[in-house]
Amino acid sequence: MLITNGRMLVQSFHDIADAVDVAAAEKLLAERLPRLRPMRQARHLHVPQPPLEVSLDPRPCPLRDLRPASLVVHIFDVGAVAATWEVDLPSPLAAEDLMSLAARVLAQEDDVTAAGRSVAEEILKGVRPACKSPGLSPITEAYTTFVIEATEPALDADAFAQAIDIPVCSWGSPSPSPLRSERR
Numbered sequence: 793m794l795i796t797n798g799r800m801l802v803q804s805f806h807d808i809a810d811a812v813d814v815a816a817a818e819k820l821l822a823e824r825l826p827r828l829r830p831m832r833q834a835r836h837l838h839v840p841q842p843p844l845e846v847s848l849d850p851r852p853c854p855l856r857d858l859r860p861a862s863l864v865v866h867i868f869d870v871g872a873v874a875a876t877w878e879v880d881l882p883s884p885l886a887a888e889d890l891m892s893l894a895a896r897v898l899a900q901e902d903d904v905t906a907a908g909r910s911v912a913e914e915i916l917k918g919v920r921p922a923c924k925s926p927g928l929s930p931i932t933e934a935y936t937t938f939v940i941e942a943t944e945p946a947l948d949a950d951a952f953a954q955a956i957d958i959p960v961c962s963w964g965s966p967s968p969s970p971l972r973s974e975r976r
Contacts (some may be wrong), residue, residue: 793955794884797942802877802897804908805933808916809871809923814844814920817867821846824918826900841869846915852906853877865915871923871961875911881938887956890938897936906936 825846843866850860854877861877868874881890897904914926919925940952947955 793861793885793947793952794868794944795881795890795942796884796944798881798883798885798938798940800879800881800893800897801935801937802853802861802879802904803873803935803937804854804904804911805930805935806873806875806908807871807913807924807929808873808912808919810925811871811923812867812869812919813922814841814867814926817919818844820922821918832931836930843868843874848911851873851877853879854878854904855897856903863911865911867915867919873912873915875908877907884944891957894936894938901934904936905932908932908934 821844825848846865846867848863848865851863853859854860858879861879864876864878866874866876881893885893909928909932916923916926916928943952
């Protein structure tokens with residue numbers, strides 16, 4: 793099985809304040825960042841105050857050996873900032889190579905956190921007047937999501953789950969007790 797189209801979303805979450813006045817943050821950033829927009833509401837999810845979305849110029853991907861990636865930042869009213877790098881997967885990509893890439897990503901989590909922290913610091917400088925109790929927290933979260941859009945041969949989700957070792961992609965090594973097929 794080959795992955796013929798896909799991407800990786802590399803995310804780093806940081807708390808920059810107890811709360812952010814998103815409307816005030818939008819005004820503060822509007823002059824500096826022309827690619828700024830409030831997010832639309834999802835049909836299936838109601839968020840009282842949708843986050844502000846900021847598209848920044850492509851930056852080096854925090855994962856070594858990958859080309860620069862688009863960077864989108866979401867500023868949430870609860871004081872959190874999410875930096876998301878979108879990276880196209882090499883194509884075609886064999887299942888074994890995806891698992892190897894997933895292990896590399898896990899091994900570089902500190903680099904992702906450091907790059908996200910730098911972005912959070914940059915955003916905090918721009919929105920500080922819109923923040924209640926501003927300050928960058930040492931507590932962070934990092935996630936990587938693989939979005940597989942096409943394979944050869946074409947596989948549905950169940951067949952793909954059988955072709956990929958999900959514990960390796962999720963945790964970097966086989967789980968001590970294999971996932972039963974109904975839990976994959």
